[in-house]
Amino acid sequence: MARLLIIGGFLAAVFWVFSIVDCALQPATRHRGVRKAAWIAIVILIPVIGGILWFVLGRRRADDQSTRLIAPDDDPEFLRSIDKTEQDARIAELEAELARLDDEGGEGPAKDARQ
The missing domain is CATH 1.20.5 (Single alpha-helices involved in coiled-coils or other helix-helix interfaces)
Structure with a gap:
């Protein structure tokens, strides 16, 4: 059981860091909803759930028609x-x-x- 918690914690930390970096490196035109700084704050303050929200709600895809x-x-x-x-x-x-x-x-x- 302890191994699963360690592996899960490690994967959550990797996902959290990846979410922060992805949110910070995206141009401001690829952010939906709120400003870029707000998304970075959401991802940092709510580690795993903020990253999930970023990828589901906040990140606009490159092939999105509204920016093409x-x-x-x-x-x-x-x-x-x-x-x-x-x-x-x-x-x-x-x-x-x-x-x-x-x-x-x-x-x-x-x-x-x-x-």
Whole structure:
């Protein structure tokens, strides 16, 4: 029985230290609920239960959608908000200018190659 208490105490101490280090090293954006300092205090003052609370409630995962940044070209909401009328007008203007340049028949290597 004494061996189990010693092993259990050792494992609890290792978990406690690991919880403190993990909480302290996480960036402030990965903490849920309260501030980082409050989580560190909770983990230190309530050794095993504080560590369990940290891993269950306080630690935000890296793949959590609320902190994940999405590039603008991957964000459907951003793509819907883009006003495409200006782009379409500019493309039409460039195509008209290109057609005008083709109609002028400028001398160049491309025209010589077609003959």
